[in-house]
Amino acid sequence: MKSTKYTVFGWEFNKNTFVDGEEVAAIFPKDTPMDNSANWLFWTKGSRVAISYPQDFNDEFFIEQRGRFLNKTTFAGHTYKRGKYVFQVVGDTEVWCLDCALNGGNLPNLDFVALDVGQTYTTSIGQLILVASGETNLGSELTCLEIVSENKVITATTDAFLIIFSGRK
Amino acid sequence: MIKYKIIEINTEQHSIVVRYYTDIVTEAMLATDILDGVIRRCRTDYSFDLPVPAPTGTALDDFINARAPVAWLTTQEAVLNPDVDTSLSAMTALLGVETPVIIPVATPQSFVLNQITV
Numbered sequence: 352m353k354s355t356k357y358t359v360f361g362w363e364f365n366k367n368t369f370v371d372g373e374e375v376a377a378i379f380p381k382d383t384p385m386d387n388s389a390n391w392l393f394w395t396k397g398s399r400v401a402i403s404y405p406q407d408f409n410d411e412f413f414i415e416q417r418g419r420f421l422n423k424t425t426f427a428g429h430t431y432k433r434g435k436y437v438f439q440v441v442g443d444t445e446v447w448c449l450d451c452a453l454n455g456g457n458l459p460n461l462d463f464v465a466l467d468v469g470q471t472y473t474t475s476i477g478q479l480i481l482v483a484s485g486e487t488n489l490g491s492e493l494t495c496l497e498i499v500s501e502n503k504v505i506t507a508t509t510d511a512f513l514i515i516f517s518g519r520k
Numbered sequence: 521m522i523k524y525k526i527i528e529i530n531t532e533q534h535s536i537v538v539r540y541y542t543d544i545v546t547e548a549m550l551a552t553d554i555l556d557g558v559i560r561r562c563r564t565d566y567s568f569d570l571p572v573p574a575p576t577g578t579a580l581d582d583f584i585n586a587r588a589p590v591a592w593l594t595t596q597e598a599v600l601n602p603d604v605d606t607s608l609s610a611m612t613a614l615l616g617v618e619t620p621v622i623i624p625v626a627t628p629q630s631f632v633l634n635q636i637t638v
Contacts, residue, residue: 355631356629356630356631357630357631357632357633358630358631358632358633359633360635363630375622376619376620376622378614378619380610380611380613380614381610381613433613434613435617435619481633489636489638490636493633494633494634494636495633495634495635495636496635496636496637496638497635497636497637497638498638499637499638500638503638
């Protein structure tokens with residue numbers, strides 16, 4: 352894993368990249384509902400498959416996690432049982448992590464929009480948007496946008512992933 | 521509050537031995553060698569080689585303060601405080617579990633992303 356730290360609208364945000372086949376271990380010391388997750392994890396590229404997990408774990412939903420997703424919404428209602436998990440990354444994979452501890456225990460609300468090439472997203476005044484991956488008509492990867500005009504349209508010129516912040520730090 | 525006292529001066533080595541303790545983690549609790557009721561050694565007795573010329577006054581105070589085992593003594597105070605959870609109960613499930621070490625990758629400095637207004 353390669354981790355790069357960015358300051359985005361004042362928040363400390365890590366972009367973690369993994370190569371195809373890389374294994375990542377995670378230990379949950381107790382049953383952990385994802386709704387209560389303290390951190391925001393945006394899977395902007397790639398996916399992972401659980402190749403080792405606790406014996407009594409049977410939530411197929413977690414076993415194979417593919418595509419562009421956000422842990423808090425995609426895994427809502429699902430719980431990691433206590434124990435150790437090993438995941439194998441499928442394809443070159445990129446995960447943006449907003450870590451609660453790194454931000455003094457205080458995090459904004461976040462949402463995401465995944466655009467396929469050619470798709471558009473109409474913004475609202477006041478939105479703070481990070482182009483986390485891909486290219487758009489308003490900027491490419493690592494561009495921060497503050498929307499001050501009405502009905503500004505973002506058009507994806509490649510597959511793109513936008514992260515929308517409720518506020519700055 | 522962490523305190524210190526110089527308990528030995530070794531001129532032949534140009535060094536001193538300093539004892540650190542607190543009002544809660546006392547010298548008696550830290551003692552490892554007691555003779556006839558006199559504490560001869562504590563876990564927090566540290567020997568320091570001094571530079572030449574040896575620091576004095578505030579400089580000596582700074583020298584000793586900078587070497588205090590602050591984190592360790594703070595932890596020991598927490599262990600003695602019934603209002604602080606130091607039970608390590610979250611570790612119970614991991615006791616004896618063999619786990620491969622994933623070498624952490626050092627996180628570089630934070631890159632501040634520029635912002636554009638549209």
